[in-house]
Amino acid sequence: DAEITQSPRHKITETGRQVTLACHQTWNHNNMFWYRQDLGHGLRLIHYSYGVQDTNKGEVSDGYSVSRSNTEDLPLTLESAASSQTSVYFCASSDQAGGEGTQYFGPGTRLLVL
Amino acid sequence: QKEVEQNSGPLSVPEGAIASLNCTYSDRVSQSFFWYRQYSGKSPELIMSIYSNGDKEDGRFTAQLNKASQYVSLLIRDSQPSDSATYLCAVSPSNTGKLIFGQGTTLQVKP
Numbered sequence: 207d208a209e210i211t212q213s214p215r216h217k218i219t220e221t222g223r224q225v226t227l228a229c230h231q232t233w234n235h236n237n238m239f240w241y242r243q244d245l246g247h248g249l250r251l252i253h254y255s256y257g258v259q260d261t262n263k264g265e266v267s268d269g270y271s272v273s274r275s276n277t278e279d280l281p282l283t284l285e286s287a288a289s290s291q292t293s294v295y296f297c298a299s300s301d302q303a304g305g306e307g308t309q310y311f312g313p314g315t316r317l318l319v320l
Numbered sequence: 321q322k323e324v325e326q327n328s329g330p331l332s333v334p335e336g337a338i339a340s341l342n343c344t345y346s347d348r349v350s351q352s353f354f355w356y357r358q359y360s361g362k363s364p365e366l367i368m369s370i371y372s373n374g375d376k377e378d379g380r381f382t383a384q385l386n387k388a389s390q391y392v393s394l395l396i397r398d399s400q401p402s403d404s405a406t407y408l409c410a411v412s413p414s415n416t417g418k419l420i421f422g423q424g425t426t427l428q429v430k431p
Contacts, residue, residue, distance in 0.1 A: 237417050248423040249364070249408065256417065264418075296363055300417060308354065309410075309419055311363040
């Protein structure tokens with residue numbers, strides 16, 4: 207069955223370290239998204255991609271970067287982890303066919319920055 | 321003003337009752353509207369999508385959209401304890417494929 211996976215599921219790191227969170231989908235969806243979820247803020251868009259070599263900034267992109275070298279993967283990199291980036295991170299994908307935009311979410315990664 | 325607003329709750333209803341969840345949005349050109357359910361510690365899962373004014377029913381769930389009032393709601397009939405979760409309203413601006421989420425409403429269904 208097609209799916210979307212994230213790894214690692216849990217991560218503890220130290221302030222200043224570079225961290226990469228993986229997202230892999232087997233639906234062959236063109237669109238992929240990264241969100242963070244914090245109490246009191248709901249889901250906020252970090253970065254998104256409409257296809258290979260395409261990346262775009264979302265509303266909370268500072269300190270994060272993404273790259274899209276193939277359809278299946280959109281890794282999220284925290285260049286220099288900060289305590290404010292402690293959060294739950296969700297990856298999602300969608301097929302814009304028909305313009306409906308339904309997004310399907312991965313299981314999430316819990317990141318703790320000490 | 322937030323782009324998508326929901327009452328954070330908690331909304332508490334007895335088992336078997338109708339739960340009514342509400343959402344307002346600020347962008348008049350929004351085209352697509354979604355309700356996601358999120359259990360504690362889990363990822364959001366799609367319940368309903370709605371694109372046209374009026375009601376859309378799927379089992380015990382009914383989504384209602386009023387674009388003139390910029391309002392979308394979710395009704396859950398015959399609420400069950402298993403419906404206890406956070407319900408996220410999401411709005412997609414025209415032709416962007418992005419979603420803007422509300423903060424979510426926590427629903428508690430008491431046996």
